[in-house]
Amino acid sequence: MITLTEENYIKVIYHLGKQGAINVSTNAIAKEMNTKASSVTDMVKKLSEKGYAAYKKYQGVNLTDEGNQIATNIIRKHRLWEVFLVEKFNFSWDEVHEVAEQLEHIKSDKLIDQLDAFLEFPTHDPHGDPIPDKSGNIKKMDKILLSKVPIGEDCICVGVKDSSSDFLKYLDKNNIALGTKFQVSNREPFDNSIKIKTNTQELIISNIIANNLFVKLC
Secondary structure, three states: OHHHHHHHHHHHHHHOOOOOOOOEOOHHHHHHHHHOOHHHHHHHHHHHHOOOEEEEEOOEEOOOHHHHHHHHHHHHHHHHHHHHHHHHHOOOHHHHHHHHHHHOOOOOOHHHHHHHHOOOOOEEEEOOEOOOOOOOOOOOOOOHHHHHHHOOEEEEEEEOOOHHHHHHHHHOOOOOOOOOOEEEEEEEEEEEOOOOOOOOOEEEOOOOHOEEEEEEEE
């Protein structure tokens, strides 16, 4: 039986691995989980013994096929619960992450399958992230960061790179949400801030904001 702590480690290794590392370092995991590197080493050894990960001293760790399946299953549950909380319980998109963190550890496959069907099989969560299917397959979307959009191009917001509460509240305050259409009308060479036009407003946003918004060109 896999424990909640083991699931959290597997999810962190999965996400860090998706950032491009062939082998994820124990120091990177320790930083992400706010714990000691020695504690991480003990855990990845345990995960390796159970067949969920492959660990080599001084070389880091990566997930096995079984570990990857566990990770995508956790992510599937997390994102389905986020959809449920927003659509059925009227949570805002900046409120759902911590609750979904708790709900993602529910073990019942039947419950999650029924939840998926009840929600009419959503493909993306409230932050624009794709929801894995039962087999762990994830559909990729053609998207780029807003900071990369050429001047004069029209685009539509399809996701966020930063899903922190503070960032999402900033977007709400400025009426930016998934599906918002805008045009990049200018870019400031000094600090790479950009001016965007929507149907209702003109807004200057910082390069930090632009580097955390995913868009699709229209």
